[in-house]
């Protein structure tokens with residue numbers, strides 16, 4: 001998605017220092033001090049995880065820490081909220097995966 | 111050593127910290143967001159005077175004031191539990207346990223979701239999420255959006271999206287059901303928008319304030335509300351359309367709507383599909399009060415304040431010793447009211463902490479009076495009967511005064 005560099009009232013974005021990070025094994029660029037959720041959206045990525053049981057895609061919902069929809073794994077720590085976490089140089093981020101549900105009859109589980 | 115732990119660095123928490131620290135108390139503020147300011151961050155609207163209210167600037171001012179007073183502000187720290195300690199309170203965070211004789215909970219508000227089918231698709235977000243993405247992170251929420259839900263916050267943020275050059279294709283209502291209730295009824299929506307006329311789209315305001323005060327005319331007005339909606343800076347406000355499904359496979363591709371009558375009933379055979387790559391759901395706000403419940407604070411249910419609210423006095427005290435609340439946790443109001451409440455809370459804590467000289471009773475009285483004055487002046491009012499809600503809480507407080515409450519004994 002496009003960044004809003006110039007804003008009629010808020011002015012120009014000043015801190016434009018770039019950092020690089022990995023998401024699901026691919027490298028992306030972010031601006032320093034922005035959240036993982038913002039950096040990913042700026043790179044056109046909306047899907048942060050799949051639902052653990054159904055496997056359907058999920059992205060941010062509230063963007064301020066309330067809904068827990070944006071859970072990702074950051075530097076091997078699972079269940080970190082992408083909307084509250086600042087992206088850092090060299091950070092590795094993985095999206096949440098579907099879990100097996102051996103005791104439940106689920107169709108279409110690979 | 112800390113005398114006061116403030117949970118939340120929004121306008122209420124920061125103002126409370128500043129007032130308390132001003133009397134000599136040592137204050138630590140914790141907040142789970144990446145920077146201080148709470149929901150001030152992202153607010154951007156023009157006051158009736160024509161001046162811009164830029165929440166980011168307001169937050170920076172408070173932050174500087176706090177730093178000058180030596181207040182320790184810790185961001186990226188989430189609180190998940192509060193318990194009584196030997197002398198005061200234990201506050202459990204992801205960075206360990208903090209302890210202090212006084213705690214001010216200023217956790218603000220959260221948004222009511224409206225679960226429209228398809229709402230879990232990436233690209234569907236709350237209206238507040240779009241505000242933060244746009245004005246705080248400066249990343250466009252998408253190329254073309256549809257807002258579901260017509261309330262004061264939706265209009266404020268519609269305007270912010272437009273300012274940032276993001277196209278909002280239309281505003282529609284949620285389908286009327288047990289969850290959306292009045293938010294799905296055009297007649298009720300118009301009534302509530304009229305109460306917030308100063309922020310309502312100007313076309314509706316003109317249309318409204320002249321004609322719509324009278325109930326019969328209002329009913330006729332809703333019935334004949336233009337089918338394509340009135341435009342707000344180019345975005346049609348379609349009060350006679352309801353979203354029935356958000357469409358997409360990997361992410362949002364569009365919204366399926368139906369036409370509705372003045373009471374929200376679906377008119378058969380009116381299905382339409384509108385393309386969009388993002389959708390904002392505007393369900394309104396409620397006080398984020400779990401931590402007060404966990405601490406054992408009694409609650410009152412007052413719809414005018416936004417729902418379940420911790421019982422508190424005008425001095426922002428709860429029935430639990432040393433535990434105070436301020437800001438939207440006590441009822442949904444604008445940032446300026448939250449700030450004024452924070453100041454009252456800070457002074458009230460200072461008084462209890464024995465900082466009598468600095469926080470004389472007079473100063474506290476003035477701060478409480480200031481909350482009332484600001485309430486009458488603010489540009490944004492979320493509930494038309496806020497005054498009624500506030501007086502109900504005061505009555506509840508008086509009715510229970512003197513009865514003792516054990517921390518952790520009673521929830522809700």
Ligand SMILES: Cc1cc2nc3c(=O)[nH]c(=O)nc-3n(C[C@H](O)[C@H](O)[C@H](O)COP(=O)(O)OP(=O)(O)OC[C@H]3O[C@@H](n4cnc5c(N)ncnc54)[C@H](O)[C@@H]3O)c2cc1C
Pocket residue numbers: 065117118119120121122123140141142143147148149150152153154187188189190216217218219220221237238239241263266395398401436437438439443444445446448490
């Ligand atoms: C999405 C949204 C948009 C809004 N837009 C406007 C607007 O445009 N204009 C307007 O006047 N009002 C707006 N409001 C109302 C807003 O709530 C008030 O203006 C004001 O910000 C309330 O101040 P506060 O200090 O009570 O809480 P907030 O400003 O909400 O601050 C609360 C802080 O507490 C932190 N917090 C919450 N829980 C925890 C926890 N467990 N651990 C650590 N930290 C925590 C949060 O991260 C947040 O920073 C909006 C509210 C929301 C939710």
Ligand code: FES
Pocket residue numbers: 059060061062063064065066067068069070071081082083084
């Ligand atoms: S998007 Fe809701 S918690 Fe992150």
